[in-house]
Amino acid sequence: MRGYPRKLIFYAAIVLLVLFTTLPVLYAVITIFKQESELYRFGANPFIYETAPTLDHLVYLFTSTPFPTFAMNSLVIGLCVVAITVILAVPAAYSLARLTGHWGEHSGMAIFLVYLIPPTLLFIPLFRIVVTLGLANSIWSLVLVLPTITIPFCTWLLLGFFRSIPRQLDEAALLDGCTRFQAFWKVVLPQALPGIGACIVFAFSLSLSNYIYAVTFISESASRNISAGVPTELIRGDVYFWPSLMAATTAVAIPLGIAYGLLFDYLVRGFQSAGAKEG
Amino acid sequence: MAILTTHALKKHYGRIIAVDGVDMETVDGELLAVLGPSGSGKTTLMRLVAGLEEPSSGKLYIDGHPIMGVPPRKRNIAMVFQSYALYPNMTVRDNILFPLRARKIASDEQKRQLEWVTEILEIADLLDRRPTRLSGGQSQRVALARAMVRTPDLFLFDEPLSSLDAQIRSQARGELRELHDRTRITTLYVTHDQTEALGLADRIMVMEKGIVHQIGTPQQLYYDPADTFVAGFIGDPPMNLLQLENAIIGVRPEHFHLASEAPGKEIALELEIEVEHLEFLGAEWLIYGVVRRGLPQQHQQPRVIGRLRQAAMPTIGTRETHHFVVTKEDACFFDSNTGSRLSEAKVAIA
Structure with a gap:
């Protein structure tokens, strides 16, 4: 199958582009519900809630x-x-x-x-x-x-x-x-x-x-x-x-x-x- | 039904003259074809009649009433555009009813008119479709229906068959003629296709460079052209135009006779023609040749086209030189300078 690797590169490129454009939005949305303490802690994963999410903000x-x-x-x-x-x-x-x-x-x-x-x-x-x-x-x-x-x-x-x-x-x-x-x-x-x-x-x-x-x-x-x-x-x-x-x-x-x-x-x-x- | 009259009608755009002093009058109920090459001013003339353009000078009358300055909606003129110009946002039914609604015709009258045109044009099954879902022929019928539905005084057709496939064009031509015979609405039919004009029209008006060259029946145009332009435009192939000493002689392709078979009539011209090639067209042959001798200016050896009305192989072959004659009865003479037609009496035969 010669087309298979080409298709793979094609879709990989699309996924990269989609991530590039949507990640900032995703980051923003996740940040809204984060607790202040977690937000300012170095080493915290920005895409995962380590402490419970909050509606306070x-x-x-x-x-x-x-x-x-x-x-x-x-x-x-x-x-x-x-x-x-x-x-x-x-x-x-x-x-x-x-x-x-x-x-x-x-x-x-x-x-x-x-x-x-x-x-x-x-x-x-x-x-x-x-x-x-x-x-x-x-x-x-x-x-x-x-x-x-x-x-x-x-x-x-x-x-x-x-x-x-x-x-x-x-x-x-x-x-x-x-x-x-x-x-x-x-x-x-x-x-x-x-x-x-x-x-x-x-x-x-x-x-x-x-x-x-x-x-x-x-x-x-x-x-x-x-x-x-x-x-x-x-x-x-x-x-x-x-x-x-x-x-x-x-x-x-x-x-x-x-x-x-x-x-x-x-x-x-x-x-x-x-x-x-x-x- | 109405009579359209124009008087010294002119239209220019800046320095470009589109219509240059047109005088014409239609016969009530006729189908008048306006025939001319592209850029001859025929479409501009029609737009002036419709009121889409205002004339630079001159007069326009319908039934003797001047219509200059009257907006298009008040002229009761219907037009079928080359592109049909169906309203894409409406169904076929709404398209046809549009002119009636715009004129605030009572709804039971609208219904009656709609039934009348859908029956004549056989488009009942198309009424709920959108124009984008119609074929070329169907669009043309709907455009005709929209134009007919309000029984206008005057019909204007702008090359309505040119966007149809060649196969259905001749059929559509026949239908148009039949439709005109039923309605007898005075029609101006603009076209650049002489087959269409000759086959369809009661009379033809030949235009070029904004000027009318001749108005007449198809037969008049063919047998009795008013000048060299009409002679060289009408007919397929058109008239052969040959320079004599003091005039131009016009000869229809079918009017070349072999000298041996010449009818016993007064001869206007005798030519020695070398046959270059022959073309078989089914019911007839076209003979392409070069005049080798017989014209006053020996150095000029113009090409001519002859026509043989027979299906059988002609006896003459290519590369052969034959004597051909043209009878005086068949020939037309034109002024060398102006190109206008000369009466036979004035022409001294060389």
């Missing part, structure tokens, strides 16, 4: 820290950012996809370039704007500013989806008695739903993971979200509340990971079709 996170407030803030910010992004990016991408000529062809790349400007450069001018509008220390500053990242990206992503939908479908609908908006709503939009799903997940995860805006615009604990609040509350000087930190991150990472997993095919398709048209 989880209880501490949800009862004695502002984590529930952070989570609530993150949720509100995320939902608002997603709504703003979808409402603006969907019509923008559709118009650009159907716009012919020079401008239409190159708009996708132009929009994507905007996305590449790093927030580390933008946060200072944006901070001035936020202060002027009286939104400093409020979650609404993030609701206002985060769409500057999510809209260009999602427009670019959706552009590929809309371009892959044949123009003849819109035209058939127009001739069948629809207005432009009805043609978009009844015929084009249902085809782009996977793309919009991918955008929702992407915009939500971006709003969760953004750190620099969250830290600079908001200094009041009550208005902080997870990404800024967790490191400031659970790291006191050089004391790290490891199990609670791990609990806070996995609580966010696992649902998001599942959402990404479900929409993975659509995300890849969006990247492919958006990228292919630019080349």
Whole structure:
């Protein structure tokens, strides 16, 4: 059997990769339930409970820290950012996809370039704007500013989806008695739903993971979200509340990971079709 | 049923002219094929009629009413796209009902219309399927059903047979003609395939570079071409065009006669042709040859194609030179410069 060793190497490589990606998560999950004494003992196996597991750290996170407030803030910010992004990016991408000529062809790349400007450069001018509008220390500053990242990206992503939908479908609908908006709503939009799903997940995860805006615009604990609040509350000087930190991150990472997993095919398709048209 | 009229219709995209002053009028209830090579402006013309593009200048009328600026949904024109453009998110039934629902037709009327088209097109068993699960022929029927269901004033077909397999194409052509005979809805049928146009249409409009060269019945186009473009485009193989001293003569392949078998009619041209090779097509033979003598410019030795309407092996063989004649009755004459048709009287035979 010549194929046998090749298959063995193939599966060994897969197992290695899977371990590489899942071990940190596993480590985090195990750490949540470990007793403090075991955690700080040298020579203890990090993947085995030598003393009985405990729920203390989880209880501490949800009862004695502002984590529930952070989570609530993150949720509100995320939902608002997603709504703003979808409402603006969907019509923008559709118009650009159907716009012919020079401008239409190159708009996708132009929009994507905007996305590449790093927030580390933008946060200072944006901070001035936020202060002027009286939104400093409020979650609404993030609701206002985060769409500057999510809209260009999602427009670019959706552009590929809309371009892959044949123009003849819109035209058939127009001739069948629809207005432009009805043609978009009844015929084009249902085809782009996977793309919009991918955008929702992407915009939500971006709003969760953004750190620099969250830290600079908001200094009041009550208005902080997870990404800024967790490191400031659970790291006191050089004391790290490891199990609670791990609990806070996995609580966010696992649902998001599942959402990404479900929409993975659509995300890849969006990247492919958006990228292919630019080349 | 309706009459479509265009007047000096023009469409240009920047500096590119797609439709360059088209004047035409349909006959009520006819099937008019718009025939031309790719890039001739035929599809643009149809999109202008549909309202998917606005003309740069000129006028468009349906039954005498101007339709410039009228949005597509209010023109009551149905179009069958080359790709069929079936809505993939809906079942076949919803696809067919879509134009009726968009126009808010009463539901019992919708039902009646649906039954009518499904019966005509024999697609009752497809109604609950998705368009992605249809074959090419089935998609075409569904697209036709969607176009027919609201009894439009005007049908527009954009190469509806070109995505079908060759085997079912001629069958589909027959069905289309039959369907048109039943509905008698004025139809504009865009195609680049002359077999389709000649076999299907009441009249054909030949377009090239945005200009209409000729509108006429298939017979008129074949026997009476208006200019060298039509002469060189219609027919398979097309007309042989040969340069005379003061005109161009056009000869259909079947109009070359052996001098020994010449009909007792006035002769327009006598040529010495060397046969290069013969092609057997079943009911006929094609003879490929080079003109060795008989044309005013001796150094020009153009290739010509002749046709022999017989299945039996021809008596002439390759590498042989024979005398062929063309009667004046069969020949067409064209202006050397403009390519337009000359009346026989004006031509002095060399």
